[in-house]
Amino acid sequence: MDEALLEAFQRGERRALARLLTLAAHGQGSEFLYRLPTPAKASRVVAITGSGGVGKSTLIGKLIEHVRKQSKSVAVLACDPQSPISGGALLGDRFRMPSMPSDVGAFIRSVMAESGQGALAKHLEHMVQLLESFGFDVVLIETVGAGQGDTASRELADVLVLLLQPETGDDLQWEKAGVLEVADIIVIHKADLPGADSAASQVRTALDLAGVSSVPVLRVSARTGEGIPELWGAIGKIALRPRQQFSDGVELLRSARDELERRFSRAADSPRVKSLLDEWRAGTLSRNSATASLLRLLSELPISES
Amino acid sequence: MKANSPPLRIVLAKVGLDGHDRGIKVVARALRDAGMEVIYAGLWQTPEAVVRAVDDEDADWLGLSLLSGAHLTLVPRVMELLKEAGLSDVGVLIGGIVPESDIPKLKAMGVARVFGPGTSMQEIVDFLREPTGARHG
Numbered sequence: 001m002d003e004a005l006l007e008a009f010q011r012g013e014r015r016a017l018a019r020l021l022t023l024a025a026h027g028q029g030s031e032f033l034y035r036l037p038t039p040a041k042a043s044r045v046v047a048i049t050g051s052g053g054v055g056k057s058t059l060i061g062k063l064i065e066h067v068r069k070q071s072k073s074v075a076v077l078a079c080d081p082q083s084p085i086s087g088g089a090l091l092g093d094r095f096r097m098p099s100m101p102s103d104v105g106a107f108i109r110s111v112m113a114e115s116g117q118g119a120l121a122k123h124l125e126h127m128v129q130l131l132e133s134f135g136f137d138v139v140l141i142e143t144v145g146a147g148q149g150d151t152a153s154r155e156l157a158d159v160l161v162l163l164l165q166p167e168t169g170d171d172l173q174w175e176k177a178g179v180l181e182v183a184d185i186i187v188i189h190k191a192d193l194p195g196a197d198s199a200a201s202q203v204r205t206a207l208d209l210a211g212v213s214s215v216p217v218l219r220v221s222a223r224t225g226e227g228i229p230e231l232w233g234a235i236g237k238i239a240l241r242p243r244q245q246f247s248d249g250v251e252l253l254r255s256a257r258d259e260l261e262r263r264f265s266r267a268a269d270s271p272r273v274k275s276l277l278d279e280w281r282a283g284t285l286s287r288n289s290a291t292a293s294l295l296r297l298l299s300e301l302p303i304s305e306s
Numbered sequence: 307m308k309a310n311s312p313p314l315r316i317v318l319a320k321v322g323l324d325g326h327d328r329g330i331k332v333v334a335r336a337l338r339d340a341g342m343e344v345i346y347a348g349l350w351q352t353p354e355a356v357v358r359a360v361d362d363e364d365a366d367w368l369g370l371s372l373l374s375g376a377h378l379t380l381v382p383r384v385m386e387l388l389k390e391a392g393l394s395d396v397g398v399l400i401g402g403i404v405p406e407s408d409i410p411k412l413k414a415m416g417v418a419r420v421f422g423p424g425t426s427m428q429e430i431v432d433f434l435r436e437p438t439g440a441r442h443g
Contacts, residue, residue, distance in 0.1 A: 015392060018364040026312050088313060088338040092346040094359065099347075101354035107362055110345045112313075 006032060009134070014104070017134050021109055024126040027258070033126055036133045042240050043075075043132040047153035049143040050163030055189045056142050057096035058222040059163065063140060064106055065098060066228050072137035073105040077128070079113040079121045081144045093142055107136065113144045120144070120152050125254075128156060154182045158240045161185045161231075164203065166195030181210055185234050191219035191226055263298045272297050314434060316367040319347035319356045321384065324374035333369065333401060336427035342434070353380060357387040360396055367434060372402040378411065385415045399433075401425070 008016035023029040048056050060076055067074045078093035091110035100106050113121040120143055121127075131139050143153055153160050162183035180186070186207070188200045196219055203217050216234050220227035267273045276297060280290045318334050320327060327349050334344045347359045360368050368388075372380065381400065388396060400412060400420045409420045419433055 015361065018362055022312075022315075022364040083338060086339045086341045088341040088343065090334055090338045090344050090346060092348075094363075095346055095348035099351065099355035099358065101352065101358040108359075109362055110343075112343050 006035075009130075012134070014107070017107075017130065018109075020130055021127050024123055024130055025111060025121065027123050029126075033129050033133075036129070039132050039135065041135075041137075043128075043136050043139045044159070044235070044240065045128055045132075045139045045141065045157045046159045046161060046235055047141040047143060047157035048161050048163065049153055049183075050145060050165075050187075050189070051168075052145040054145070054163045054165050054168075055222055056145060056163055057093040059187075059189060059220065060093075060140050060142055061097035062222045062225065062228050063232065064100075064108075066232050067138050068100075068103065068105055071105075073107075073135070074138040074140060075107040075109070075131040075134075075136040076140045076142065077109055077111050077121075077124060077131070078142040079111045079124070079144045082112050082114050107131070120156065125156055159184050159235050159238045161187055161235070163187050163189045164199060165190045166193050166199045168199070180206060181212060183215060184238050185231070186215060186217045187220045187227075187231060188217065189220055189222070192221040192224050260298065263301050266301070267294075267298060270297065270301065313341055313343045314367060315343045315345065315363060315365045316369055316434070317345045317347055317356070317359050317363055317365045318369045318371070319351045319359065320349050320371045321351050321353055321356055321380045322372065322374050322376045323350065324372070324376075325349060326373045327371070329373070329401060330369075330371040333371075333427070333430060336431065337434070340427075340431040340434075353383040353387055356384060357391055357393065360388065360393055361391055365396060367397045367399060369399040369401060372400060372404070375403070377402075377404055378408060381412055381417065382415055385417070397434075399430070401430075 005016050005019060009020055020029060020032070048060055050056055057078065060078070064074055064076065076097065078091070078097075080089055080091045080093060082089045089112040091112065094108050094110050097108055109127070111121040111124065111127065120141070124141070128139055128141070141153065141157060160183050162180065162185070164186065166188065180203070186203055188196050188203065190196070200217050200219055207213055207215050207217070218227050218231055218234060220231050222228075273294065276285075276290065276293055279285050285293070316337060318330055318337075320330055334346050337344045345359065345363050345365065347356065351359075356368065356370070359365075368384075370381065370384065377400065385398065388394060388398070394416070397418045398416065400417055402422075404412065404420050404422060412420055421430055
């Protein structure tokens with residue numbers, strides 16, 4: 001890790017932040033995070049989720065403007081999916097957000113979420129920590145838009161906002177969406193379109209049935225601006241989650257899981273794993289004992305470099 | 307490209323007022339299909355907004371599409387702002403309608419390559435994958 005880069009980051013140089021975010025996105029530089037001083041003040045981390053086309057980027061664009069008017073700084077991490085075929089990605093969220101080139105209080109970063117990894121990019125928690133340490137008052141996270149059951153956002157954000165839109169299905173659809181239970185705020189977006197009222201009342205009913213009637217259901221339209229101040233007000237009423245203790249445990253589990261994944265991908269190179277596989281194919285081992293042996297072999301492999 | 311090297315990040319944008327975005331979208335898709343991270347900044351961008359995007363996104367490359375004939379006005383401004391922002395190491399590509407006689411002028415400003423009509427997508431991908439140019443190699 002480049003010391004000059006760390007110093008530049010601590011002096012508040014945006015270039016250094018941008019560079020460190022790239023490293024963090026590739027799972028590098030995490031040792032640096034532990035050397036960062038605890039931020040003077042926690043950022044309000046807000047995740048915006050909902051299915052593709054529901055208006056996440058556009059609404060975030062409006063929220064940026066609203067937050068900036070209150071003289072609070074805001075950073076956005078906009079996740080878009082990786083192509084499972086080519087490994088590339090078209091990150092197009094930035095396009096729908098306002099460009100404010102002279103405003104140092106707003107920062108937008110597009111992030112590729114690896115295919116099959118859920119609604120968030122890998123290592124996103126490190127990116128959030130960097131932004132928090134840099135001193136942003138607000139961090140907005142745009143998920144890739146899985147919409148149903150993306151509970152990873154729940155671990156990372158202080159506030160999880162679920163966007164729904166009119167005419168997206170009958171009332172049973174709301175019952176299915178597991179995310180309804182983990183959302184802190186539900187927004188009926190595109191509220192200028194017909195059907196917003198009935199969508200809002202169906203969601204209200206579903207929440208009452210689930211016993212989470214305290215969750216606000218708000219009508220918002222990024223097009224007309226209706227409901228934006230109310231949404232931001234509701235976001236501000238939710239308490240920030242406790243930081244350190246909680247995220248440390250989660251991170252440890254995650255880093256062990258990542259390490260195990262790396263070992264799996266290298267397992268085929270190990271002669272001992274190869275001979276175990278040969279024995280398994282020959283039918284001389286039970287599934288349980290082969291599994292136990294494989295786990296033991298993996299745990300004996302050296303720690304990966306990254 | 308090494309299997310483990312992170313994908314190239316490239317910002318694609320149109321500066322100025324021309325509204326023809328078919329070409330840039332085709333290129334965006336081709337680069338995505340070649341395994342790159344394409345940050346699509348879209349139409350009607352100012353040079354300032356484009357440079358800000360390159361900066362915040364920590365991009366390796368910037369691709370500008372110009373079909374308006376304003377390249378000798380807009381490109382120098384972009385190059386100047388990149389330099390001011392300390393981003394001279396970011397490679398710049400131009401695509402679109404540029405008269406043959408203007409290409410040396412653009413190259414003299416530091417543009418890495420100008421791709422005109424009829425360029426194959428493979429040609430652009432191959433150029434970006436060459437080890438020279440992109441700062442992260």
